[in-house]
Amino acid sequence: MKQQELGEITESPLTFRQYFTNIWDAIITTYKGMKITLKYVYGVKPVTVQYPEEREELPLNSRSRLFNDVENCIACMQCATACPVDCIYISAVKRDKDAPKVKTSSGSPVRLDLTMYTIDEALCCYCGLCTTVCPTECLTHTRDYEFSQYVLDGMKYDYLSPEIRAWRTRLIKK
Amino acid sequence: MHNEWVNYINATVPTANAVLVQPQGTTDAAGVTTPGCGVSWITVASEEVKAVCQALKQGEHQFTTLQAITGVDYPADGQIEMTYVLASMSKNSELLLKTRVARGDGVKLSKLPSVVSVWSAANFQERECYDMFGVVFYGHPDLRRILCPDDWVGYPLRKDYVVQETYRDMVVNPSKKMNIPEREFGAKHAHIAGATTSVENYSVPAPVKE
Amino acid sequence: MQEKHYKEEKLKTELLTVSMGPQHPATHGVLRVEIKTDSEIVAEATPHLGYLHRCMEKHSENLDYRAVIPFTDRLDYLAAMNMELTYVMAVEKMLKTEIPVRAEYIRVIVSELQRIASHLLFFGTYAIDLGAFSPFLYVFQEREFILRIFEELSGARLLYNYIWIGGVWNDITDDQIKRIGTFCDTLDENLKKYHTLVGENKIFISRTADVGIINKDVAFDYGATGPILRGSGVNWDLRKNRPYGLYPKLSFNIPVGTGEKGKVGDCWDRYRVRVLEMHESIKIIKQCLAGIEAGPIMGKVPKIIKVPKGEIYMRTECARGELGYHLVSDGGKKPYRLKVKSSCFTHVSMLPAIAPGMMIADLVATIGSIDIVLGEIDR
Numbered sequence: 060m061k062q063q064e065l066g067e068i069t070e071s072p073l074t075f076r077q078y079f080t081n082i083w084d085a086i087i088t089t090y091k092g093m094k095i096t097l098k099y100v101y102g103v104k105p106v107t108v109q110y111p112e113e114r115e116e117l118p119l120n121s122r123s124r125l126f127n128d129v130e131n132c133i134a135c136m137q138c139a140t141a142c143p144v145d146c147i148y149i150s151a152v153k154r155d156k157d158a159p160k161v162k163t164s165s166g167s168p169v170r171l172d173l174t175m176y177t178i179d180e181a182l183c184c185y186c187g188l189c190t191t192v193c194p195t196e197c198l199t200h201t202r203d204y205e206f207s208q209y210v211l212d213g214m215k216y217d218y219l220s221p222e223i224r225a226w227r228t229r230l231i232k233k
Numbered sequence: 234m235h236n237e238w239v240n241y242i243n244a245t246v247p248t249a250n251a252v253l254v255q256p257q258g259t260t261d262a263a264g265v266t267t268p269g270c271g272v273s274w275i276t277v278a279s280e281e282v283k284a285v286c287q288a289l290k291q292g293e294h295q296f297t298t299l300q301a302i303t304g305v306d307y308p309a310d311g312q313i314e315m316t317y318v319l320a321s322m323s324k325n326s327e328l329l330l331k332t333r334v335a336r337g338d339g340v341k342l343s344k345l346p347s348v349v350s351v352w353s354a355a356n357f358q359e360r361e362c363y364d365m366f367g368v369v370f371y372g373h374p375d376l377r378r379i380l381c382p383d384d385w386v387g388y389p390l391r392k393d394y395v396v397q398e399t400y401r402d403m404v405v406n407p408s409k410k411m412n413i414p415e416r417e418f419g420a421k422h423a424h425i426a427g428a429t430t431s432v433e434n435y436s437v438p439a440p441v442k443e
Numbered sequence: 444m445q446e447k448h449y450k451e452e453k454l455k456t457e458l459l460t461v462s463m464g465p466q467h468p469a470t471h472g473v474l475r476v477e478i479k480t481d482s483e484i485v486a487e488a489t490p491h492l493g494y495l496h497r498c499m500e501k502h503s504e505n506l507d508y509r510a511v512i513p514f515t516d517r518l519d520y521l522a523a524m525n526m527e528l529t530y531v532m533a534v535e536k537m538l539k540t541e542i543p544v545r546a547e548y549i550r551v552i553v554s555e556l557q558r559i560a561s562h563l564l565f566f567g568t569y570a571i572d573l574g575a576f577s578p579f580l581y582v583f584q585e586r587e588f589i590l591r592i593f594e595e596l597s598g599a600r601l602l603y604n605y606i607w608i609g610g611v612w613n614d615i616t617d618d619q620i621k622r623i624g625t626f627c628d629t630l631d632e633n634l635k636k637y638h639t640l641v642g643e644n645k646i647f648i649s650r651t652a653d654v655g656i657i658n659k660d661v662a663f664d665y666g667a668t669g670p671i672l673r674g675s676g677v678n679w680d681l682r683k684n685r686p687y688g689l690y691p692k693l694s695f696n697i698p699v700g701t702g703e704k705g706k707v708g709d710c711w712d713r714y715r716v717r718v719l720e721m722h723e724s725i726k727i728i729k730q731c732l733a734g735i736e737a738g739p740i741m742g743k744v745p746k747i748i749k750v751p752k753g754e755i756y757m758r759t760e761c762a763r764g765e766l767g768y769h770l771v772s773d774g775g776k777k778p779y780r781l782k783v784k785s786s787c788f789t790h791v792s793m794l795p796a797i798a799p800g801m802m803i804a805d806l807v808a809t810i811g812s813i814d815i816v817l818g819e820i821d822r
Binding site for chain 3: 188
């Protein structure tokens with residue numbers, strides 16, 4: 060299904076008139092284009108954000124780093140089930156009968172004690188399926204977008220650790 | 234519409250044995266009937282696929298384009314079902330043409346006639362089906378794997394496919410996955426008492442904003 | 444006279460094999476095209492695929508119906524909304540779900556905005572392929588607005604997971620509607636300016652007109668769809684010919700290639716069809732913004748989706764052509780089989796047919812005008 064046999068490039072020689080029309084066309088169209096470009100050079104404000112100095116705020120419901128408020132978590136496992144890439148690791152033990160009763164801020168009783176709530180954010184695909192199924196709304200996407208680490212294991216966030224609590228107080232202050 | 238096509242196929246290719254299959258409703262144990270959903274399709278004998286396609290393309294129904302060729306593996310029946318999605322732009326119609334071939338054991342592969350001479354679009358589609366299901370299309374000009382490497386083992390979209398462990402000395406399916414720190418993947422049944430945490434080496438998330 | 448140490452009749456030429464890609468900027472991703480060249484002229488071009496194969500079809504057999512949607516985003520990452528829409532429509536048709544009118548309007552708005560964003564990116568990268576850099580910056584400024592709106596709507600810039608089974612995830616606000624309206628007006632003006640800058644330029648015309656001609660027969664034979672088919676002069680658009688969603692209510696035209704600068708079906712025609720399509724999309728969006736009704740955005744969907752036994756082949760008009768999902772369900776919570784019929788996959792298979800006889804530089808222009816996305820080809 061060759062459209063053109065190999066090596067057969069047949070172009071009829073240009074006439075004198077065509078030759079100069081081509082040049083004229085090229086000049087005119089380039090002139091028109093340059094006019095638009097020059098307008099952009101002087102007439103349009105630059106839109107580049109000078110990143111480390113200026114930081115853009117993400118919109119309110121943008122989906123970035125996950126945060127779990129473990130005090131409100133009832134270990135229902137719905138987020139781990141909904142996750143398409145299986146990056147949420149939860150384990151919990153039954154709460155002692157004698158232990159004082161604890162309730163989440165929305166009023167549902169906590170029957171299981173979390174022993175682990177870890178999310179591998181390196182594996183997370185930020186789809187937002189886990190946050191929508193959360194019954195107590197403790198798992199949320201925050202608007203933080205700077206979370207690079209030196210080692211891959213640093214992306215595993217243990218939400219029971221005290222360092223994350225510190226992060227939480229900072230989040231709430233904001 | 235489908236009936237017309239079935240009659241046409243049976244008239245032009247008598248050995249094709251075309252049958253119209255319509256979506257069927259199911260009745261469960263409680264006697265509740267759910268109506269069938271989806272589209273109807275036509276099944277033909279596997280040896281006559283090429284003749285049927287030729288007839289459908291050139292005949293009155295003008296199926297000028299082949300949309301896709303896809304397969305579905307049914308290990309319970311020991312068969313692979315190949316679906317040819319044909320479309321006609323002049324008649325504005327769409328047809329799912331199906332045929333079944335034996336599944337084989339992964340070494341001895343079953344064969345289907347290639348339809349590349351009918352539509353060139355079938356070239357890549359058949360290569361993909363060969364790559365993913367291990368169905369050989371005889372008469373294909375260049376039947377190679379397309380998405381997997383040429384020396385890959387196995388046919389990935391079969392239901393019983395297991396990924397090979399090493400490929401050219403590279404470990405492609407490690408027994409210990411990168412994301413599992415010495416514990417069961419996902420831990421979806423870890424409600425059981427006594428489960429312990431063993432996530433080591435985590436480091437503190439970097440501060441976000443001063 | 445010195446004796447020759449070769450015999451002239453024994454001298455011969457042979458074809459030189461050049462590998463274009465997988466890391467070539469003009470292939471828009473990791474496509475490798477093995478070219479056999481006779482000096483500057485391509486004698487044979489063979490595309491080699493699979494560098495971005497992520498087993499999406501196998502993955503989706505192990506996920507429930509909702510969890511497949513993020514995976515469909517990653518097929519054509521430049522037109523993720525359209526990818527979602529098709530999959531979601533296939534599932535909804537099987538479930539026989541009623542979708543609220545407002546959700547339908549929002550779906551049309553976002554999918555047309557996505558089409559504009561995708562075509563704008565084509566516009567910029569195609570100009571870069573042919574040696575013009577500044578149009579890329581201009582169109583990215585426009586595209587940035589669309590991505591920002593999507594970020595406000597869905598929470599993500601590229602991989603949205605916005606269109607859900609039964610409706611959409613988040614409602615659109617009046618403020619956003621107003622902003623999209625003003626954006627449409629300015630874009631309509633700016634597109635004409637950009638077309639003067641790029642499409643009317645003499646250098647651009649000589650690089651694209653009469654180059655990479657795909658005639659009607661080749662297009663039908665290879666199953667080409669979308670702007671490629673329309674560029675070849677065939678008036679076929681699923682939004683018009685097999686309408687779905689709200690499209691029957693909306694009025695718009697279908698641009699086809701006319702061979703204005705060269706022959707019908709050349710690279711310039713495909714470029715022009717895309718630019719005109721953006722104008723039509725703006726028209727569609729304006730009608731939707733005017734007609735949008737208040738109401739719910741999610742229909743009634745069971746908490747655990749179980750699709751009844753059956754099969755469906757759903758296709759819609761995507762930014763790059765017709766996208767089809769062949770969904771086979773065995774009545775369970777997960778798809779039994781999900782086949783993605785990608786338009787780019789069929790388009791890239793046309794390369795061996797159209798490449799022979801053209802210059803290497805023209806091959807770059809042709810691949811650019813086909814506008815492939817490797818995520819969709821390799822899946």
